[in-house]
Amino acid sequence: MKKQTTLKNITLDYLKKRHTKIHYFGLGFIQIKLTQNTRIHFYTDLLPPIIGKEEIHNHRYDFTSIILFGNLTQETFTITNGNTHIQQDESCIEGETMKDTIGTYCGVSLSGIQNFAQSSSYFIDHTTFHRVYSNNAITFLERSDYKKEFAEVLRPKNISPTCPFSKKVPEEELWKIVEMILEATTKDSSKTC
Numbered sequence: 001m002k003k004q005t006t007l008k009n010i011t012l013d014y015l016k017k018r019h020t021k022i023h024y025f026g027l028g029f030i031q032i033k034l035t036q037n038t039r040i041h042f043y044t045d046l047l048p049p050i051i052g053k054e055e056i057h058n059h060r061y062d063f064t065s066i067i068l069f070g071n072l073t074q075e076t077f078t079i080t081n082g083n084t085h086i087q088q089d090e091s092c093i094e095g096e097t098m099k100d101t102i103g104t105y106c107g108v109s110l111s112g113i114q115n116f117a118q119s120s121s122y123f124i125d126h127t128t129f130h131r132v133y134s135n136n137a138i139t140f141l142e143r144s145d146y147k148k149e150f151a152e153v154l155r156p157k158n159i160s161p162t163c164p165f166s167k168k169v170p171e172e173e174l175w176k177i178v179e180m181i182l183e184a185t186t187k188d189s190s191k192t193c
Contacts, residue, residue, distance in 0.1 A: 005140045007068045010040065012179050022178075024169040026050035028133065030178060039141045043070070043134040046177050050167045054131040056108060056154040057090065059124065063143040066121040069185045070137030074114045074122065077129040077154065082107020086157050089150035108154050129154060138185065 015022075021033040028049035030042040056077050065072075079087065088103035108129075116122060124130060126147040155161060 005066055005068070007138065007185060010068065010138070010182070012175070012182055015040070015178065016175070022171055022174050024167060024174060026167050027054045028135075030174050032178070037143050037145075039143075040068075041137075041139045041141060042178055042181050043072070043137040043139070044177060044181055045135040046180070047169065054133060056085075056129050056131050058129050058152050059126050059143075060146045060148050060151050061143040062124065062126050062147065063141050064121060064123045066140045067116045067118055068138040068140055069118055070134060071118070072116045072132055072134045072137045072139060074112075074116065074130055074132045075110060076112040076114075077108045077131075078111045079129070079154070080107035080109045084108065084157060085154045087152055087154055088161075090153045103155075105157065106154065138181065
C-alpha cells in the first residue's frame with residue numbers, strides 16, 4: 001500500500017475489511033491499524049483531545065507519515081538543563097501504566113515547527129521528541145520495527161499523566177465519524193477539480 005497510498009485508495013469498505021483495530025487515541029485522532037507496521041490516523045475536532053496539547057514525546061520506532069488530506073503541524077524539541085519538565089518512560093500499551101518510573105527533571109527547548117500540507121510527508125527517528133496537531137487531517141503512517149522497549153514523554157512537572165486510551169468510544173461511533181470524514185474529503189476534492 002505504501003507506493004500507492006492516496007486518499008482515492010482509502011474507502012470505508014477498504015478500511016473495515018483490512019483493519020486489525022480501530023480506537024480513539026485521546027490526543028485528538030482515531031487510529032486504524034491496518035497491519036503491525038501501518039496505520040491511518042483521522043484527526044478531527046469531532047472527538048477533541050482529552051488533554052490540552054499532545055505531550056512532547058518520542059517513539060519506540062522510526063516512522064514515515066504521509067498527509068493524505070488536510071494539514072498537520074509538528075513541533076520538535078530538544079532536552080535542556082532545567083526542572084520545568086519530567087522525562088519519563090512510557091509503555092504505549094493500552095491499560096499498562098509505568099508505576100515504577102519516577103522520571104528525571106529536565107528543561108525543553110523548541111527546535112522547530114513544520115507545517116505539512118496534503119501530499120507531503122515527513123520522517124521521524126525514534127529518538128526525536130515532537131508533538132503534532134490538526135483539527136482536520138488524514139495521515140498514513142508506516143513504522144519500523146521496535147528500536148527500544150519504551151518511548152519517553154516530557155511532561156510539565158505540575159501536570160499529572162493522562163493515559164491517551166482512558167476515554168473509550170464505541171467502535172460503531174468511530175466508524176460513523178470516519179465515514180463522515182471520508183465523505184467530507186470527497187466533497188472537498190470535487191470542489192478543487
